[in-house]
Amino acid sequence: MMHLAKGCTPKTHKCPPSKWPVFGNNPKEGFKTMPLCCVQHLRQILHYLHDLFEEKKIKYWMDFGTLLGAVREGRNIAHDTDGDLSLMLDDRERILQLNQRMAADGFCMGCYKPKRKNDNHIKICRSEKNHMVVDLFFWNDKDFTGILRSPGLNLPKSFPDYFINKLVLIDMFGKPMWAPQDTQRFLRYRFGKDWKKPQDKKVHFEDAEKTHKPAFAYAKSKGWNKKIKIEMT
Numbered sequence: 001m002m003h004l005a006k007g008c009t010p011k012t013h014k015c016p017p018s019k020w021p022v023f024g025n026n027p028k029e030g031f032k033t034m035p036l037c038c039v040q041h042l043r044q045i046l047h048y049l050h051d052l053f054e055e056k057k058i059k060y061w062m063d064f065g066t067l068l069g070a071v072r073e074g075r076n077i078a079h080d081t082d083g084d085l086s087l088m089l090d091d092r093e094r095i096l097q098l099n100q101r102m103a104a105d106g107f108c109m110g111c112y113k114p115k116r117k118n119d120n121h122i123k124i125c126r127s128e129k130n131h132m133v134v135d136l137f138f139w140n141d142k143d144f145t146g147i148l149r150s151p152g153l154n155l156p157k158s159f160p161d162y163f164i165n166k167l168v169l170i171d172m173f174g175k176p177m178w179a180p181q182d183t184q185r186f187l188r189y190r191f192g193k194d195w196k197k198p199q200d201k202k203v204h205f206e207d208a209e210k211t212h213k214p215a216f217a218y219a220k221s222k223g224w225n226k227k228i229k230i231e232m233t
Helices: 036-055 064-073 089-096 099-104 183-191 213-221
Strands: 060-062 083-088 122-125 133-139 167-172 175-180
Touching (some): 036 083, 036 122, 036 133, 060 064, 060 167, 064 083, 064 175, 064 183, 089 122, 089 133
Antiparallel strands (some): 060 083, 122 133
């Protein structure tokens, strides 16, 4: 049984998760999935950003749930709520300067602010009204260790720059988009050895250390939880 949500458009608010379709014979036991109208808007944002960043020669790659969905299903994970792209921190100001261009193209940058003050990512919405969103996360290697970190994200989400020294194209909603090389190994690090197995809930709803156990263990083994001092000569 499928309980449908009312469709949204770029001129309306996006469908709230409370109104998302529920799959299963019992709505209380089933799991909610993004309605087709919202899926379409997410696809439009991702493909638009790919084309824009290619035009401006800005390096990006799919990350987190968006990368997982692209590799595993060729589309978004059904119960995910947004999209995730990563970029280098050096390009953040260039992205901000595209605000008017995005508005002219019918999209919206930063239509609402991050909930946490230390967040350093940018939200790209389908429109000023419709807040289907793709988060842009920014990474750098401020300690010159070869480990990329992102302001506002917990340490185990850091990763070796090896994975993005070369990018590969992976189909997402029928369009090739950029992803880290050695992609399956990267996903194993991000989501653990069972990353190929679909889950009914977003990892955000679980305890972070429990959910990202492999990443926490790896970070500890590398000493990433300690402050690294670099002596410049």
